[in-house]
Amino acid sequence: MPTTPVPHWPAPTATAPVSASVRLPGSKSVTNRALLLAALADGPGVVRGALRSRDADLMVSALRALGATLVASSETAASADWHVTPGPVRGGVSIDAGLAGTVMRFVPPMAALADGPVSFDGDPHARKRPMGPILDALRALGARVEGDALPFTVEGPLTGGEVTLDASGSSQFVSGLLLTGARFEKGVTIRHAGPPVPSQPHIEMTVQMLREAGVTVDVRERDVWRVEPGPIAARDMTVEPDLSNAAPFLAAALVTGGTVTVPGWPLETTQPGDALRGLLTSMGATIALESPEGGAARLVATGTGEVRGIDADLHEVGELTPTIAALAALAVTPSRIRGVSHLRGHETDRLAALATEINRLGGDAEETADGLVIRPRPLHGGVFHSYDDHRMATAGAVIGLAVPGVEVENVATTGKTLPEFVQMWTELLGSR
Ligand SMILES: O=C(O)C1=C[C@@H](OP(=O)(O)O)[C@@H](O)[C@H](O)C1
Numbered sequence: 001m002p003t004t005p006v007p008h009w010p011a012p013t014a015t016a017p018v019s020a021s022v023r024l025p026g027s028k029s030v031t032n033r034a035l036l037l038a039a040l041a042d043g044p045g046v047v048r049g050a051l052r053s054r055d056a057d058l059m060v061s062a063l064r065a066l067g068a069t070l071v072a073s074s075e076t077a078a079s080a081d082w083h084v085t086p087g088p089v090r091g092g093v094s095i096d097a098g099l100a101g102t103v104m105r106f107v108p109p110m111a112a113l114a115d116g117p118v119s120f121d122g123d124p125h126a127r128k129r130p131m132g133p134i135l136d137a138l139r140a141l142g143a144r145v146e147g148d149a150l151p152f153t154v155e156g157p158l159t160g161g162e163v164t165l166d167a168s169g170s171s172q173f174v175s176g177l178l179l180t181g182a183r184f185e186k187g188v189t190i191r192h193a194g195p196p197v198p199s200q201p202h203i204e205m206t207v208q209m210l211r212e213a214g215v216t217v218d219v220r221e222r223d224v225w226r227v228e229p230g231p232i233a234a235r236d237m238t239v240e241p242d243l244s245n246a247a248p249f250l251a252a253a254l255v256t257g258g259t260v261t262v263p264g265w266p267l268e269t270t271q272p273g274d275a276l277r278g279l280l281t282s283m284g285a286t287i288a289l290e291s292p293e294g295g296a297a298r299l300v301a302t303g304t305g306e307v308r309g310i311d312a313d314l315h316e317v318g319e320l321t322p323t324i325a326a327l328a329a330l331a332v333t334p335s336r337i338r339g340v341s342h343l344r345g346h347e348t349d350r351l352a353a354l355a356t357e358i359n360r361l362g363g364d365a366e367e368t369a370d371g372l373v374i375r376p377r378p379l380h381g382g383v384f385h386s387y388d389d390h391r392m393a394t395a396g397a398v399i400g401l402a403v404p405g406v407e408v409e410n411v412a413t414t415g416k417t418l419p420e421f422v423q424m425w426t427e428l429l430g431s432r
């Protein structure tokens with residue numbers, strides 16, 4: 001039966017400076033680590049304020065398929081408190097990774113603990129995302145693996161031990177092995193050999209969450225991570241708001257010369273989104289991380305309506321690139337974004353997608369080997385394609401604030417990490 005085409009979303013243009021408080025749901029990266037660690041723990045635990053989104057739901061389904069029991073309480077459309085009871089890891093099941101890097105890279109090492117083969121597949125584009133280094137590592141550690149990308153099958157048992165891999169394509173290869181590593185008979189020692197590993201804050205997030213669960217992790221040697229075998233302690237933990245998803249909302253303060261407040265911004269965090277404070281300041285925002293006595297911390301971003309270009313190496317915080325590129329396309333001076341060649345293996349080839357879509361609106365964006373050069377040029381309306389990439393869709397929304405007639409194709413793809421994006425964006429623009 002022919003499907004009815006979904007109309008493009010007319011991105012609202014701001015007619016006045018925004019002034020809003022935007023409460024973000026839980027971090028995707030923290031949620032999916034916390035759920036997996038809870039499913040591997042030595043007893044029942046709770047993950048509070050967990051994100052509800054496609055990526056998080058795929059993780060919940062994967063863990064249930066592998067034998068864990070997850071029951072939600074305090075559930076809203078955007079958030080849930082998950083009560084997680086681990087079970088023996090069960091094989092003979094299939095896992096849908098969707099387009100989620102955290103599912104396709106974090107779950108296979110756990111699947112190697114199962115009592116039978118576990119098969120993985122995902123969205124058509126997910127089959128193009130790099131998987132080779134982590135699948136080869138599982139082989140080297142003792143598992144049987146069929147396939148070098150999605151779809152693939154993993155079958156334990158695996159003893160663990162030492163492995164060398166090239167994690168320059170994704171930090172998630174390291175995080176994935178570390179998260180389950182304590183449950184391998186010999187633990188795991190990972191040595192990286194190759195160009196620099198991106199997204200170090202995400203690896204620090206993994207290490208910190210493991211340590212909080214009582215796991216011994218040694219990171220004293222550069223590019224070497226060691227997890228000792230042992231139990232993963234059951235915990236009751238609360239997920240921080242998703243700071244990367246704050247990016248388009250904070251960007252709206254810059255573009256419109258308004259003010260956006262994000263309540264609950266952690267004073268200390270391993271989330272890469274915390275780098276927005278420096279990045280947006282360089283682009284012309286005034287940023288204040290306020291911590292009122294007795295009150296919860298919050299971030300306040302204020303713009304002037306004029307965006308400055310930026311020269312930035314985003315190697316450590318690659319997932320912020322689409323928002324920074326959207327701001328750069330609206331800036332009054334040129335920008336250069338460097339250090340992000342690994343974005344070609346993200347939800348789509350983000351460097352190609354950003355250059356194509358900015359140029360489609362009349363902009364001047366050029367791909368380089370490891371990033372983008374974006375020069376000021378007046379933009380016009382048109383369709384901004386999302387390539388099934390949540391952060392492309394929100395980048396289109398940021399440009400639409402200043403450029404009438406921008407239509408975002410498949411805005412529903414924001415459901416990967418922020419299903420309420422359109423509603424939140426509409427409220428942002430309405431609440432003046
Ligand atoms: O571990 C994580 O939660 C993530 C790590 C990063 O992956 P890459 O290192 O592949 O960029 C990041 O871009 C992704 O959004 C989430």
Ligand SMILES: C=C(OP(=O)(O)O)C(=O)O
Nearest residue numbers: 099100101102319346347
């Ligand atoms: C790269 C991203 O996601 P994933 O976890 O699927 O790699 C992202 O969210 O920007």
